[in-house]
Amino acid sequence: MALPDPDDRHVLAAAIHSSSKIIVTYNLKDFPILETSKFNIKAQHPDDFIASFLEIASGIICGAIKKLRSKLKNPPIGAEKYLEILAKQSLPKTVNKLRDFVSLI
Numbered sequence: 322m323a324l325p326d327p328d329d330r331h332v333l334a335a336a337i338h339s340s341s342k343i344i345v346t347y348n349l350k351d352f353p354i355l356e357t358s359k360f361n362i363k364a365q366h367p368d369d370f371i372a373s374f375l376e377i378a379s380g381i382i383c384g385a386i387k388k389l390r391s392k393l394k395n396p397p398i399g400a401e402k403y404l405e406i407l408a409k410q411s412l413p414k415t416v417n418k419l420r421d422f423v424s425l426i
Contacts, residue, residue, distance in 0.1 A: 322359075326351045336362050345370045347411065372414040379418075383425040390426060400426050 329351045344364045352364035408416045
């Protein structure tokens with residue numbers, strides 16, 4: 322496998338070994354489609370990955386986020402603040418979709 326960054330080969334190898342179809346990464350440039358497609362794998366940005374699941378199973382995702390957020394106790398983080406944090410983590414599509422469900426998270 323020929324990746325731009327040889328230090329990422331273990332990620333692709335793990336995906337191949339586990340029969341994964343997607344590598345979720347902010348580092349898309351290091352997983353070019355010409356290389357990953359040889360193994361029927363694609364690299365996907367976390368924002369696209371999470372947003373696609375919100376389309377399919379918004380209730381499950383919102384429940385998981387609510388559970389995760391409820392464990393943040395020192396200090397507690399409200400839903401709006403949590404969305405701000407996600408936005409700072411380069412997840413704008415996810416945040417836009419979650420705004421429709423803010424009362425559930």
